């Protein structure tokens with residue numbers, strides 16, 4: 001990997017993380033979850049963050065997504081310095097630029113699929129009609145045409161995660177963040193979701209970051225960042241089988 | 248986002264129904280109890296409303312309008328002779344037994360009016376003329392008397408019919424309409440002199456002196472002059488009404504028991520709405536966290552939570568007030584229990600319900616604001 005090619009602030013980088021430190025608690029209960037992390041993700045790639053449980057993957061993802069404040073270091077997302085933004089600027093930034101996919105889908109069960117998917121647009125100030133129109137189109141893209149008005153709880157796990165993917169895409173964010181997106185799914189559904197995510201990542205100007213410790217899906221990654229004990233250990237340019245104790 | 252906030256609220260049937268019915272109950276309890284209480288207060292001023300006069304002169308020991316300490320007939324002359332008084336007339340008021348044609352007894356309030364002026368006369372005659380009470384042994388009865396005294400008669404008691412007051416015959420010369428009074432007995436009007444014939448003889452029989460201030464004088468000024476010159480107590484109509492209400496507050500447990508019930512309505516409202524709404528917010532915290540992660544600002548979420556709280560508040564208030572009005576219409580037709588719903592009452596209840604909703608919303612909002620969006624990635 002040639003880091004000289006990608007200068008800090010360059011547009012070719014989707015995400016640059018430099019020297020990030022994050023600790024939780026204080027005194028005896030203090031845990032340092034990120035111990036000076038350097039990390040990057042490029043445009044047009046699906047990057048996977050892997051590593052044993054408790055090594056800091058979710059914490060790093062939260063820092064990149066702008067949902068977690070960190071103690072020290074720099075984080076640039078498409079050239080925007082998160083470390084220099086106020087809390088409300090970060091909130092606004094997340095709403096416009098980041099799509100979220102969660103392990104447990106986190107769909108609102110009392111709302112229909114189309115309503116769930118329209119949420120990011122509504123947060124960004126779209127009208128209800130415009131938001132639902134766009135949401136319907138994106139649901140079709142993820143293969144859920146005709147299920148718009150159903151409640152997510154009536155769908156299978158794989159279908160629910162497709163709804164979540166539609167929701168993460170609907171406002172056309174540049175960075176899509178996924179924490180263990182397949183761990184609640186069986187192998188086939190997991191693979192289908194990953195195919196969909198890789199397709200999405202291939203668009204120019206986009207980047208998908210997936211945290212996982214599910215080795216059945218590692219081969220979908222363009223690059224893989226391996227973490228251990230709050231630090232990045234290695235970056236694999238292409239998929240190589242890795243074995244972790246806790247799998 | 249607001250339509251989604253409402254849909255989330257309405258979809259949680261159990262909590263939604265609990266919230267609305269809790270607030271309905273609180274509204275109903277507070278408004279209805281206060282209306283009954285105001286109704287009682289209005290009844291305590293029944294005498295003042297039915298026998299209107301700007302000045303009421305009474306024995307100094309009288310504290311309120313439903314109490315009698317009789318004065319001497321000569322006191323009327325003493326009041327009349329005061330410069331600040333334009334006119335002064337005697338009035339008898341007392342509770343007597345009347346005997347119905349089936350032999351049973353009913354209590355009535357006998358009012359004796361000054362025969363020359365008829366001051367204190369009922370404001371609303373339904374049949375006959377008040378002046379006809381000048382004919383010996385005649386009376387004008389009110390609509391409540393028609394209802395109460397008709398028992399045992401083939402048709403309701405009317406003009407020309409005879410009944411007994413304190414064993415003496417009285418012939419009905421007219422029928423009037425009166426406001427409800429504290430004791431709730433029918434009013435029977437006759438002349439002052441005849442009233443003294445109906446009533447059991449005692450040394451002093453004069454209940455009230457009704458008076459009017461001289462030109463260029465206020466009622467209050469005239470009252471002060473009367474008190475100074477005669478040693479009697481003189482109230483303006485308004486003062487007498489307030490004194491009566493004050494007496495009622497100080498000397499009966501009724502206001503306290505109403506206050507307790509109304510307070511209970513308030514507490515139930517706060518408890519149910521606060522507790523249910525807070526648990527509604529807690530249950531949705533995971534989703535609210537996801538919304539926060541997806542870029543929903545604290546301000547947007549605050550407005551969504553407030554919308555949910557005030558929606559149940561308005562619904563509960565509306566239904567509660569509706570039920571109160573239905574209750575009011577039913578009891579007003581029956582005449583019992585007392586009921587009075589001045590517009591200020593629903594306005595105050597509205598403010599209280601909105602206060603409860605604000606409290607409930609703030610509980611939820613505090614929780615939402617403290618929430619870190621990073622929790623969405625934690626199991």
Ligand SMILES: Nc1ncnc2c1ncn2[C@@H]1O[C@H](COP(=O)(O)OP(=O)(O)O)[C@@H](O)[C@H]1O
Nearest residue numbers: 024025031033052053054055056057058059060
């Ligand atoms: N909110 C928190 N409070 C305290 N400790 C935390 C918190 N979040 C994470 N940690 C700790 O930080 C470390 C890294 O956690 P995490 O990023 O969730 O790891 P991973 O996602 O790789 O399993 C763990 O030791 C975890 O216990």
Ligand SMILES: [Mg+2]
Nearest residue numbers: 054057058059
């Ligand atoms: Mg994790």
